[in-house]
């Protein structure tokens with residue numbers, strides 16, 4: 004049965020059936036062969052509807068829309084230009100600028116996909132135009148986007164909190180230092196990787212000029228972060244505020260929203276939105292049939308039933324999460340595994356908040372691991388000429404960094420727990 | 428025949444515009460909710476719920492357009508490395524499989540909506556929206572997908588979708 | 593269940609026909625209802641000597657409360673448990689649990705559910721295709737907020753309170769507050785950042801979700817008796833051998849009693865815990881309850897409109913004593 008699903012998915016994907024339909028059709032076939040057909044088929048519309056029936060998900064199309072407005076109007080370009088003038092004289096300066104932008108958008112949105120969409124749409128064409136190697140840029144953006152769920156606000160942390168009863172506020176605080184460390188590591192690594200491109204420093208006049216031009220774009224994250232942390236709106240609603248602001252800036256300041264521009268904005272938003280949401284539907288359908296056949300549960304339980312030391316179990320858990328992360332999307336993995344893992348982790352004496360951060364980093368890995376990795380798909384969606392293989396090759400070093408980071412957190416759990424214990 | 432082909436593509440494109448409008452409406456409703464709640468202390472009872480329906484609609488109305496414009500992500504590992512003949516064959520197979528999924532989605536989606544209608548299920552909120560209305564997006568999206576995959580099959584292995592839309 | 597059935601079930605479990613039953617629900621493992629369900633499952637498996645294989649999907653792994661109705665009705669799972677509030681959207685009579693002050697004590701609720709009221713609800717549910725196995729009590733609903741102590745219905749005026757479900761929202765409106773709808777995952781942050789002023793739930797959930805960290809005041813007004821329903825797909829049920837049906841029904845009845853007993857203890861324990869964690873608690877004195885009930889009458893009207901004659905019948909039953 005496991006072979007049916009892994010082999011089936013590989014076959015469907017390789018003959019060129021889009022990912023969303025491969026996942027969905029495999030779920031249908033699984034229902035037909037293993038779960039007495041028609042009963043199960045009646046679940047298809049129920050699960051499809053349920054996949055999208057979540058208010059927090061409405062943020063996603065709105066962030067896609069915002070990123071399109073930012074791109075088409077030129078707001079994003081100016082913002083990026085500012086970051087590049089401040090950073091470009093460093094080796095791989097634009098890479099640093101890109102991670103910087105990723106961090107800002109991570110602090111705006113709770114979703115990694117939204118972060119990758121927003122920054123990717125601006126940074127990808129710009130970096131490639133300036134001679135950065137595309138594969139490196141794609142890897143950087145896919146990985147940089149994942150910071151969206153480690154740096155608060157974070158949808159997976161909210162979910163972990165609601166599944167376990169661990170305080171979401173504490174989880175958010177716990178994410179701050181790991182988020183900053185991972186951000187800096189990404190900056191340093193990408194700067195070294197792309198060190199050959201070093202542009203001549205911008206003059207102070209140029210920097211200030213770009214900053215002045217980018218002021219409207221900079222206003223955006225400030226208003227959004229300020230609005231979220233002062234409680235004026237929720238992270239989900241922040242997306243709508245972002246769209247309205249971006250729209251007003253494009254309309255009143257940049258004055259370049261023509262009917263043609265608007266048409267382009269609408270149609271590319273629709274495409275990206277339907278692409279991502281339909282993958283979520285496919286993944287949820289597959290998740291439903293796998294769960295009802297108890298496959299993920301069996302894998303997890305087999306790994307933890309071994310009579311070995313807590314750390315061996317911990318390593319096995321991480322391997323299981325890595326494997327599940329290849330095939331399922333993050334929400335499904337959390338919902339399936341957290342209720343099983345949480346009691347075990349606490350019984351073994353691990354700190355539940357520390358483990359939550361380990362889980363979130365695993366979810367970051369899931370977003371960039373093939374064959375099913377939403378961030379990979381988002382970047383592919385930005386430009387048809389991008390291939391999944393190229394993106395995956397680019398992302399490998401970052402995946403290694405994340406795995407090493409998990410190891411680091413095992414040796415220094417204080418990275419996670421320090422702020423939680425010392426901030427009220 | 429040719430006329431039907433073009434009309435079908437036009438239908439898919441109209442659905443895409445509708446999908447985009449739903450995303451715009453979601454933005455406006457959510458923004459309105461923030462303004463009335465934060466400035467006037469008067470939250471709406473409809474913004475959150477209707478936004479969710481609109482986003483569900485935006486996905487199902489837009490997905491056929493994404494098929495026709497090749498915006499759905501595919502793994503091109505093999506497709507890019509085989510000769511033209513094999514590529515055409517693979518395109519037929521994958522589009523036929525896509526069609527199969529779409530038919531199942533539309534068919535069972537339709538029966539689901541019918542059942543919801545008969546039971547008179549409403550939303551659990553203050554609005555008590557008859558649930559068959561938002562659920563109707565599923566069979567509609569399914570039918571649009573069926574049309575899109577049939578057009579793909581008519582095109583054969585050639586990428587006729589995309590830019591001409 | 594009569595004593596005759598009991599003797600049968602005490603015989604060897606080997607006599608049961610093999611069956612696989614999938615049971616889905618969405619409550620955390622340490623909730624007392626979850627513990628009841630796990631015990632229910634364990635007993636059935638033991639008594640049938642493993643012939644009846646119960647596959648449990650807890651914590652929303654498979655289905656959330658919202659999807660449960662339709663999945664259960666179409667046989668996606670054989671058994672499912674979710675909140676009566678959700679069922680009210682399909683079977684309006686189930687809204688009786690959301691009618692403020694319909695049940696004022698645990699004992700009263702237990703008696704009603706074991707009596708005529710329970711029978712009416714069971715038959716309403718069977719009409720759409722679900723047999724009710726168990727009324728699992730969740731506990732009384734209360735209000736937590738971060739503005740000021742709520743010591744009378746007037747104190748609710750102008751507050752923004754996170755709400756789920758039609759009737760609880762109408763209750764909030766009846767007291768002059770505004771219901772706010774936001775995703776479940778955003779409530780904690782919404783309360784923390786004061787996007788909303790308060791939320792309503794049972795104290796068991798408030799402890800579980802650490803509401804004490806983000807709200808200061810708890811009002812114990814026992815305005816509603818939250819109920820969860822364990823249902824089984826009727827077509828599936830009718831196909832089961834009588835012996836199996838008897839075993840399941842008996843075990844469900846035992847579990848229902850255990851949960852009802854536990855609900856009271858858990859409500860008391862978690863209330864104490866919220867006090868210990870530093871929340872300022874106002875418990876509405878018994879003599880004030882008629883006042884709170886009177887102010888909630890618009891919700892009674894609304895329930896009558898939704899549930900029609902059956903609704904009126906149910907209201908007479910709960911108001912009759």
Ligand code: NA
Pocket residue numbers: 108109110111112113114150151152153154155156157
């Ligand atoms: Na974030």
Ligand code: NA
Pocket residue numbers: 328329330331368369370371372373374375376377
């Ligand atoms: Na993955």
